[in-house]
Amino acid sequence: MTTTETTSDIPAGFEPHFRKSPFTDPWEPLYSKKTDKAVVMALRLAKAHTNARGLIHGGLIASLADNAMGYSCAQATNWTTSFVTVSLAVDYVGSAGIGQWLAVESDVIKTGSTLCFAQSLIKADGAVIARASGTFRVVPKPV
Numbered sequence: 001m002t003t004t005e006t007t008s009d010i011p012a013g014f015e016p017h018f019r020k021s022p023f024t025d026p027w028e029p030l031y032s033k034k035t036d037k038a039v040v041m042a043l044r045l046a047k048a049h050t051n052a053r054g055l056i057h058g059g060l061i062a063s064l065a066d067n068a069m070g071y072s073c074a075q076a077t078n079w080t081t082s083f084v085t086v087s088l089a090v091d092y093v094g095s096a097g098i099g100q101w102l103a104v105e106s107d108v109i110k111t112g113s114t115l116c117f118a119q120s121l122i123k124a125d126g127a128v129i130a131r132a133s134g135t136f137r138v139v140p141k142p143v
Helices: 058-076
Strands: 030-035 039-044 079-092 101-111 115-124 127-140
Touching: 039 058, 058 079, 058 101, 058 115, 058 127
Parallel strands: none
Antiparallel strands: 030 039, 039 101, 079 127, 101 115, 115 127
16 A cells, blocks of 8 residues: 555455566555456556556556456356466546546456456446456466
8 A cells, every 4th residue: 555545545345466466566556356256456546557648548457457357267267277368358438547446347258168258347436437358268277
């Protein structure tokens, strides 16, 4: 958490994200919430998440959606396999700014032995600002 962010700023059910990555480290603090069928990823938008106009950067939206959908595929398969992205599509339908709560809510459409299909809605303070869909290749974990 930043010095100005408190636990009361974080919606109920969210905890610090369970997995760290050099790619996502600059976006910290990241939060997530596991449900029976998905992993919701979220963060409080800060200056580092914006473009030159002070709005959330589309690349951040795409990357968080990719992560959330991949984790949701893993959650749907009880974390028995790993996944890599085959395709990702994002439609931007709104914008968001500093201070808003950004959450990526995913649904797994279908899992199979080689592919997983997922979609997500990206929301800023509850309003949809983007939607994404992805196809993920199953990568069996080493025994």
